[in-house]
Amino acid sequence: MLYISLRQYEYVCAVGRHGSLSAAAQYLNVSQPALSTALTRVEAHLGYPLFIRRRGSAMALTPQGRKFIDQAETLLKDAAQIEASETPSPGTTRLRLGCFTDLAPFLLAPALHHLRDAFPNIAITYFAASFEGLLNRLIDGQIDVAITYELTMDAGFTRAKLFDSRPKALMPPDHPLATAGTVSLADLAAQPLILSTEGLSAQHILSLFRRNGLHPTVAHKAASIEIQRSLAAHGEGIGISYTSPLNPVSYDNKRLVSVPISDQDATESVVLARHGTGPADATIDQVERLLLASLKGGLGATFCEGE
Missing domain, CATH: 1.10.10.10 (Winged helix-like DNA-binding domain superfamily/Winged helix DNA-binding domain)
Structure with missing residues (x-):
């Protein structure tokens, strides 16, 4: 009926x-x-x-x-x-994947590879953007699902945690803190900082300090991970980033050290998110299960080590 x-x-x-x-x-x-x-x-x-x-x-x-x-x-x-006695034409199946810009160099290509292997009949496109860009496109329906940090998401979004990510302090090898196994936010508060120009990212890092009663100085805001790494390698300050390549050399061939930040409240979740809390489309549901399995495994572990 x-x-x-x-x-x-x-x-x-x-x-x-x-x-x-x-x-x-x-x-x-x-x-x-x-x-x-x-x-x-x-x-x-x-x-x-x-x-x-x-x-x-x-x-x-x-x-x-x-x-x-x-x-x-x-x-x-x-x-x-x-x-009209015409033969209906079949519809086109598609998936639009979003990925936060800083995560994309680590997770986007492997995610696309897994998706295209598993869903050869689906047309897959992607969009890498800032936090605001991803949230707006999720709300507007321009992307179906996104790989991003959980920052700023309200109850209107469904998300599943892929893995937890800890920030790293980036500095030259001769910095006094470079030989430490870990550093705390208190250790870094007196140092000039190099943060991202991504507004929500910089706000988040500064809020971590303020919650602990610390008020650091921002020396630079870098437009990309590699600019941040280069500035840190040249001693312009300490970079703080959740994403950091395994390679201990910047683009301009300067060595730098990546030291984990030990504060527990600095850990941030990388999630798979979609807009809405109702039932997911059957295809999107399958896509989510595949990405959760693949990114929670080897890819997630590699990313965490790389940071």
Whole structure:
């Protein structure tokens, strides 16, 4: 038995296209209360919301709503083709993977390799971006799942931990702290620091110091990991980074040492995240299970050692 009619599918798609009940009702030439009632019944049957209602702004699609409308539009198109005695054309399956910029050199290529081996019939694209860029694209539906740190994610995101990452202090071999097995935030507080220009990354590092009553000085904000490593290798300050290549030499052939930071509250989780807390698409669910298995294993261990 079909619980959702083609007319109801059409109503939901119209609301998604026009962004409001009033505009969709005008387009369909139906009353707004009838449209609202149909939408409420569809959401009640599905058991999850298709739209986020915000007073004074357009109705925004939830991730489940976006997926529902994609499938509903395909269904409506196929129904129209059947009525016209045309043969429906198959849809295209795709996956859009996101990865935080600093994690991408370590995890993106292996993740793509595993995904393409496991899902040869899926068209896979990727996007590397900052924290804000990934979160915005997850919310807007431009990417399906992202590999990133757990920073700034609220209850509207589903995430699964891949592994924990500890920050490292980067410095030249002749620095007084270079021979220490580990260093603490207190050890580093009196040193000039080299942080990332990524706003949330720098804020996070500074918040670790402040939580411990420490107020360090930032000497540089570097636009990339390698600029940070070069500045640290030349004695411009101590770099603090969660990502650090195994190679103990910077791009300009200067040696540097990477010393783990011992404070327990400095540990940060690398997660696999998607927007929404409802059921995942079956393909996305399979993708998540594969990435969790592969990145929690050898890849995650290698990354942690590299830091």
